[in-house]
Amino acid sequence: MKNNRRNFIKLAGLAAAGLCVAPKTTLASGGGHSPVKPGANARNAKRWAMVVDTRRINTDEDIKALQDVCHAVHNVPDVPTNQNIMWIWSAPYEECFPEQHNPYLDDDVKERSYMLLCNHCDNPPCVRVCPTKATFKRPDGIVAMDYHRCIGCRYCMAGCPYGSRSFNFGEPREYLDPTKLNPEFPTRMRGVVEKCNFCVERLAKGLQPACVEASDGAIVFGDLADKDSDVRKVLRENFTIRRKPTAGTEPSVYYII
Template identity: 65%
Template sequence: MKQSRRNFLKFAGLSAAGLCLTPAASALASGVKNTPVKVKGHALHAERWAMVIDTRKLNTKEAIDKLADACHHVHNVPHIDSKQDIKWLWEGGYTEVFPNQENNFPSEELEKRSFPLLCNHCENPPCVRVCPTKATFQRPDGIVAMDYHRCIGCRYCMAACPFGARSFNFMDPRPHLDMDNLNMEFPTRMRGVVEKCNFCVEKLTDGKLPECVEKSEGTIVFGDLKDPDSPVRKALRDNFTIRRKPALGTEPGVYYII
């Protein structure tokens, strides 16, 4: 009897959790390895998604903030006027972005540049290894995604990420959203949940490029790192690029043209 009751409660709990999943959240979680992925016929596919940012053209706080506003609007990222602000895309200076570069006397122009910062979607992501609930996982196409329903707010992933790419909702983010302009196709989060850039995985499913890429006016390119004919491989062949903290061995998927 006890065993039957335990099984019934377990089944009821799983059923309730399944009913709580929104279609958008289910789409975000659908990329777990070894799980069949149902996508639309015109979805964009890659063996390894990557991004190349041309900092010769995209290098002002105003331009980066404009892209951040677009990104945050699409993903219902709240603006909280405090140190607890949530960020998916933001700007930083040269010494913050590239603290390990050997040349400690760069040009004045380079030192004055602003650089866009986001999740690097590393090939060897430490955040995935430390997550106890698999709320953070790596998709087969290299994107480091999140299932917000699995996040328990332990913040191990924040401690493991060497790029500061994750934010924690210390308070309920929903009162800080513009409810009149809410994107109803993307889930909002709740207090106690970590979030970050997801390379616009939901837009890739719809056959579209990430929001920041579409709004960048050609200063950001996106494509399959494993495809020699992709835009990112062409950009890497034609330009000198660097990545953030390469010595750590995480193999970031975001490259910067200097």
Template identity: 70%
Template structure:
């Protein structure tokens, strides 16, 4: 009995010494305390925003092509019905801008398709209702997600007035072509929510969002806080609207109608 107790005390002492030394060893080995190297080519802004020119981008086929690019970059499987996952999709004027329906607009405007995505609101209700902080707002205004924190409660989906979030009811990896998976972006798992992230992984590499890059000028992306930015110039020169202004969310996505 005494020997067992003596052995236990010795082991406890060794463990305590190891705990005391571990942080120093981690620093020496470049652990958590090591500085994160920042890409000098990364694009930065105080508040990222987007302007979509629907006079240039307004057919279902054009929007679907951009959606396919977005979904390929972010490993979003193509599903149908209630299990459909959408980062970038299209809808009618009446559904996209229900509070701004105007019977005197040109008939052509009512028959266009409009590209929709997460609005990366300045006052995002999805962030407020998320119990685990899996949804959070970055310093640059992007509403991002930590998939590992998501518990699938779907409060964020209920809180979002734009229907910009999708839930993984099944295992999304089963519906991906393994030969076409983008290794630079994580795949998700069953039971988590996902949405457009303004291509934060591309911004970190100095690249524009995939949809903006492939839109041939129909999607303008830049810093809303910079009066000299490209988006601010467009907002000064063109009349734009945002989705559901009465919701008070202050979307960062604007539409030229």
């Protein structure tokens, strides 16, 4: 018992000493996502949701353009390996909606590319399995991350049925152009998981998510709990589906087919 206590005190002392001598630049560039403080014009909702119109966004080129905007805003590295980091990506129908296979599906629908991202589920399994609460659900429904708390166990990746998370196996900053960094969003460090955050930092300033703004109306974003919101209007007027409904996660991303 005494040895365990003595070892713990030694480790704690070493950790504290390390923090004291750490360069300021290292601390300043840490991968943590500090709590976003909403401004006077902040957008608020009881449950944020997104609707993607696949009649308008349906090619790899369409989705790549939105991905480029998203990744630039959030300093997402372009790692030239199979360990690349992706907040937005494209996939075929069979991969997106494996539970809704229809052999008589119209070729136009079947041959589209579909934009994928974190679904910000109402019942997120990633939150339940995270041992450090690095992944958590905000009151407005957004599934957020605190990179400082992430220990790289990847339980959240195993728990997510949508493959919406990426892990930084290497040092992500090595693949970022210092001249093109967005200083308003933190870079991440090696050994942490990351994903789409529904642009919480932009919502706090009264802005739309970057992909929504760049989509020219093909993506609608709003409060699912407000029957008069744009999202609810679009859902009333169009047939939509969600990914893997039987998983019971209640995704907040809908697709107009």
